[in-house]
Amino acid sequence: MDVLYFAWVRERIGVPKEAVETDAKTVTDLVAELRSREERYEAAFADLSALRVAVDQELTDFDASIEGAREVAFFPPMTGG
């Protein structure tokens, strides 16, 4: 599964994209797994209320399933327009 990061989440984690092998069933599980890896993930995911998530390029919630997903993206609230 590809995990993508945008804006300051990308800057904190240091890469725009990485391949992740995981058995996580939901976004929340995946976040817990990433946070346990390294300090930079802990820093990026410290406040989930400041983050948004998309699974397979659709905006969703942290309790969404990621089983079978090809792509999960984390980013701050959008500022388009």
Added chain:
Amino acid sequence: MDVLYFAWVRERIGVPKEAVETDAKTVTDLVAELRSREERYEAAFADLSALRVAVDQELTDFDASIEGAREVAFFPPMTGG
């Protein structure tokens, strides 16, 4: 005093503008005076709720004073934009 007519009011009365000598104190008085003149005025002023009036190029009400006014205009509700 100049009296101006626009749109179908102008068409019913037959002229866009005419000079009127009057002692009328309000728009309502002026309308009564004009209606008593000729059938075409009676036809144009039959339904005052379908008319609007401007005194000296300011939209106003039929009970407005026209003393000292230089120009009174009658027309249907506006359809700009």
Added chain:
Amino acid sequence: MKIAVQTEAFDLGAEASALAQGHRDMGAVVTFIGVVRDLAESDLDRMVIEHYPGMTLKAIQAIAEDAKSRWNLGDVLVIHRYGDLAPGEMIMMVGTVAPHRKDAFEAAEYLMDYLKSRAPFWKKEITSDGADWVAAKDEDEDALSRW
């Protein structure tokens, strides 16, 4: 502020670009363009717009000044044509420039609502069946109560 009442067509692109430029502290530009509708069933040949020359510019200016006093605006543009217009031709445009989109949108809607019912223009439609003055709509008068 630019207010124009004219028979000539206007260049929407040039007007909109001029409005959007030279306001570096303004983030939002809204334009509205009114076009002569050509409904298939009406068989419209042309629209004739009459106005009240002595009053028109003053009335529009008063509406524009009201808008500037109600919203935080950097600039306001109103162009309104009169005379003969063919189906598909642009009748008029308004433009607003503001720091924020809410002001730009609301002021443009306000200008349109007041131009509809308080600027001295009258529209006549010429079809193959004859000529008819366009009647004012109750909903246009009602729209003013919003402000």
Added chain:
Amino acid sequence: MKIAVQTEAFDLGAEASALAQGHRDMGAVVTFIGVVRDLAESDLDRMVIEHYPGMTLKAIQAIAEDAKSRWNLGDVLVIHRYGDLAPGEMIMMVGTVAPHRKDAFEAAEYLMDYLKSRAPFWKKEITSDGADWVAAKDEDEDALSRW
């Protein structure tokens, strides 16, 4: 319907004119243009806009389709730039064409409200003091509750 996500500047005049033409049964055209603000106190050098290439077009298309299902619209246009933009440059535009002005205005506001908070763009401001990601505003999130 035209949706474009691009680094290049767009020609507002050409886009607005194209939108206003060829819709003879449509009386109302509304455009919104967003411009990079240049507040004197902020000393902005440039704005950098990042987006999520795989998702952006799909997200905007979904927002535009929602607008078309909610209002009576003849056409919808969305252009959004990304990359480096200088103060005063146009960031994006939306355009709506409708038989009546109310639909054109409301649909344009709807598009803007959703593009602000639901299209995957992120803005960073580069000033002489450093670089800062623009924070989403509560009022932009709140604006969605109107619809």
